[in-house]
Amino acid sequence: SQQGEEDPQALSIQEGENATMNCSYKTSINNLQWYRQNSGRGLVHLILIRSNEREKHSGRLRVTLDTSKKSSSLLITASRAADTASYFCATDEVRGFQKLVFGTGTRLLVSP
Amino acid sequence: EAGVTQFPSHSVIEKGQTVTLRCDPISGHDNLYWYRRVMGKEIKFLLHFVKESKQDESGMPNNRFLAERTGGTYSTLKVQPAELEDSGVYFCASSHRTTAFEQYFGPGTRLTVT
Structure with missing residues (x-):
């Protein structure tokens, strides 16, 4: 089953603005992670939030997790190009044997 | 510490040909995973090795795909014969045995089948 659907699919903002991306999933999970992929490059791990956590910060990143709604949001503050x-x-699902289930992603464009 | 490396970075082959992708995980990581992203869709799991054993290969699309991890170090993913729909980016990831969900990804191999 597909899960980890991101919203919006694309987001265009100006430097200095905040960017918020949302993710929904369908099954019980152990952890939720956010990754970034720059054009033509690999996936970079940004932040992990466990199922018993509700909010986590890392630098300009803020992640929230609502397991009752099966959703998460990633906020990037003071965005840069x-x-x-x-x-x-x-x-990673409770019964997923450690494999990660990804969504289709959000394309973020930050203009100078 | 070196990260996950993949080779080649880009491969262009004709339909019906064979291609072998290689992944070198982070040293000491027992877990090795293959994923792929096809046609701009979501990144999908292919299979998972624990050392040299296949733990989960439920994501392998068909028997044209063969993955190996002899000796529990690097892994290869062979596509034979390649079809047009195999085009995409193939990612490899590895993780430590105690924190399997914290997976570190390589740069990917972009496969183009013409």
Whole structure:
């Protein structure tokens, strides 16, 4: 079953603005992670939030998790042109034997 | 510490040909995973090795795909014969045995089948 659907699919903002991306999933999870992929490059791990956590911060990143709604959000504050990339959430299901389930991602464009 | 490396970075082959992708995980990581992203869709799991053993290969699309991890170090993913729909980016990831969900990804191999 598909899960980890991101919303919006694409987001265009100006430098200095905040960017919020949302992710929904369908099954019970152990953890939820956010990854970034710059054009033509690999996936970079950004932040992990466990199922018993509700909010986590890392630098300009803020992640929230609502397990009752099976959703998560990633907030990037004071965005920079270098934040331009695709962002993916990935979940590892309770019965998923450690594999990650990704969504289709959000393409973020930050203009100078 | 070196990250996950993949080779080649880009491969262009004709339909019906064979291609072998290689992944070198982070040293000491028992877990090795293959994923792929086809046609801009979501990144999908292919299979999972624990050392040299296949733990989960439920994501392998068909028997044209063969993955190996002899000796529990690097892994290869062979596509034979390649079809047009195999085009995409193939990612490899590895993780430590105690924190399997914290997976570190390589840069990917972009496969183009013409």
